[in-house]
Amino acid sequence: MALAECPELAMGLQKSAVRPAADEKESGCMSRIIDKPYFTYSAYSALTLGIQAKCSKCQGAGVVTADRDNAFFRCHGCGHQMTRDCTVYRYDVHNQCRNCGRYYRVEIQDEAKRRFPVLHVACPYCKTRMPGEVLRTAQGFSYADEIREGKEPYFGLELWFLAYFQGKPVWAVNREHLAYLIDYLSADLREKPFGLPKRTQADHLPTFMKTAKNRERIVKLLKKMQGGAD
Numbered sequence: 001m002a003l004a005e006c007p008e009l010a011m012g013l014q015k016s017a018v019r020p021a022a023d024e025k026e027s028g029c030m031s032r033i034i035d036k037p038y039f040t041y042s043a044y045s046a047l048t049l050g051i052q053a054k055c056s057k058c059q060g061a062g063v064v065t066a067d068r069d070n071a072f073f074r075c076h077g078c079g080h081q082m083t084r085d086c087t088v089y090r091y092d093v094h095n096q097c098r099n100c101g102r103y104y105r106v107e108i109q110d111e112a113k114r115r116f117p118v119l120h121v122a123c124p125y126c127k128t129r130m131p132g133e134v135l136r137t138a139q140g141f142s143y144a145d146e147i148r149e150g151k152e153p154y155f156g157l158e159l160w161f162l163a164y165f166q167g168k169p170v171w172a173v174n175r176e177h178l179a180y181l182i183d184y185l186s187a188d189l190r191e192k193p194f195g196l197p198k199r200t201q202a203d204h205l206p207t208f209m210k211t212a213k214n215r216e217r218i219v220k221l222l223k224k225m226q227g228g229a230d
């Protein structure tokens with residue numbers, strides 16, 4: 001790929017921004033990057049390094065993290081904190097039918113009905129309606145949606161590393177992601193990780209970021225975020 005771009009790129013790059021390749025000597029000034037798995041930097045980052053987001057109270061920098069049950073936000077500036085239960089629950093009425101004597105379980109899908117401790121449901125076998133206790137069981141953690149319009153999906157806060165390029169959001173979930181983007185877009189050779197599924201981290205990137213004609217300006221924008229924020 002574009003060998004001619006090399007000297008210029010090499011000068012503009014910090015040493016740390018280029019992942020040293022095993023055969024770097026052979027490849028001369030070519031910088032290569034091996035891409036990362038698809039979910040490395042995404043809404044899932046809340047479970048690992050955290051997502052850096054803007055505080056809704058003071059506009060300062062804060063971090064969104066998550067564990068198996070909850071998502072948390074903590075502002076480094078004003079100390080504002082939020083917690084959101086991210087567990088997905090299943091609601092069922094468990095009962096023994098008064099009419100036919102069979103045990104049954106009926107799932108309650110209607111959100112509004114889930115608030116009641118007791119509900120009238122029909123026995124699935126003989127259709128007799130009777131009251132039964134609503135039981136709540138945790139089914140797992142809801143791995144929130146993707147990042148949309150520069151907002152994290154847990155609290156809807158704007159990402160800390162967010163800028164616009166020709167009206168389109170350019171963002172990073174955290175400092176590590178930002179460094180990855182700079183590495184990735186600055187590299188001359190982009191390789192898929194060996195033996196991993198087809199989709200990789202770079203598949204998150206919109207085309208306008210990967211287009212050769214925009215790449216240099218996007219990298220500049222990302223570097224500005226890297227230097228100015230936090």
Ligand SMILES: [Zn+2]
Pocket residue numbers: 055056057058059060075076077078079080
């Ligand atoms: Zn704050």
Ligand SMILES: [Zn+2]
Pocket residue numbers: 097098099100101102123124125126127128
């Ligand atoms: Zn019955």
